[in-house]
Amino acid sequence: MTAQKPPADYEGLIRLIHDRHDQMSKTYQRISVYLTQNPNDVAVHSVNAIAERCGIHASSFVRFAQSLGYRGFKELQALFQRRLATAAPGFEARVKALESELDTTGERGEMANLSELVVRDIASLQGLLEDVAEADLALAADLIFKADTVYLLGQMRSAPVADLLRYVLTMLGKRCILLDPAGGLSTYVARTISERDLLMAVSFRFYAKEVVNIAEELGERGIDIVAITDSTLSPLAKSARVLFAVPEHDYTFSRSLAAPMCLAQALTVSVAARIQQDKSPRIPTVTGT
Incomplete structure (x- = not known):
């Protein structure tokens, strides 16, 4: 157990988790993601119930809390319970x-x-x-609007979100390029992106390796990145100028894209408002013949 005094409030705890996340074991990283994505549920459930939902033994949650300086999980959980008094329903x-x-x-x-x-x-x-913060929506829309070219990146289950963005931005007359993994050229095309351009990256667990690598490489070059992902602990977080963390929850069959798709549409509406200089913009659609 560390001798360092642990954080006394929820915000301090989350900052500490973010600071240490990359150095944590895989098990502790899974615990961290659950805690940050489900704070209200953490406040009201027992450690055994939380552990069962995560598929991790309850003793690991106790050791996780102790590694952050708390006497046990209940002391850490008390921070979530105090936060719940003013939080929205989980x-x-x-x-x-x-x-x-x-x-x-x-x-x-x-x-x-x-x-x-x-x-x-x-x-x-x-x-x-x-x-989602309004300031983040506004900044992301400004970055998309001002970019010379918007590069779109999303693979596997995230691909439909990138495809939707490409469709709507193209219909708005915004130059955009989908970094399609077909042919294995995405990484090399991404290296042609300039500081006048923007990368929009979409990735959820289990994060596509090429998407993460491209985002990290462009982040190191100072390229602006707008990321849609599932957690502030996502590997996209450290490279993104604007990060939209849309928590994913286990469904009976699969995880839904309803929320990320809605967020993508909201961003394109905001971009359309800037292009058309109209607070109630219309997004053109393709009509069949």
């Missing part, structure tokens, strides 16, 4: 409230599966309103 609380309001509980079946996904998406979207 993800699971929003889900339960929505289930009650929409009467979605019952036997499993096709409609039950649909209802569960819809309720969880609504809860994620509500969280988006609480977690």
Whole structure:
């Protein structure tokens, strides 16, 4: 156990976790991500319940707390409980409230599966309103608007978000280039990006290695990066000028892209408002023939 006095408030704890995250073991990093993504749930559940959700033994949570200077997990948890007094409801609380309001509980079946996904998406979207800062939205929109070229990067499950950004920005007449992994040229094309350009990187667990490497290389060169990811502990965080952390929550079948897609659309609407000099912009669409 370290002799250093541990942080006495939630904000100090989160700063300490961020400072130490890269040097932590893989298990402690997983614990860190859960704590930072689910602060309200950490406040109300027992260490055994939290450990079960993470698939990590409860004793590891106790040792994690001690490694930060606390006597045990309960002392660390007290910081989350004090924060909860003024915090908005957590993800699971929003889900339960929505289930009650929409009467979605019952036997499993096709409609039950649909209802569960819809309720969880609504809860994620509500969280988006609480977690995203207006100043970050404005700065990201300014960077996109002013960039000579916007380079878009997202692979595997993140690819649809990058594709949506490419579609809308292209329709707005904004020059953008998708760093497509096909052909293995993404890394080399990224090296042609200049300081007048912008990289928009999208990546969620388990972070695509090429996306992380490109973001780190461009960050070291001083290129502006707007990142959409799942945690402030994401490997994209240290390179991003603007970071949008959209927490992911385990779904029955998969993790949804509803919140990241909504965020991407909000950014493009803000860019459209700047291009068209209109607070209620219209985004052109392609019509079929």
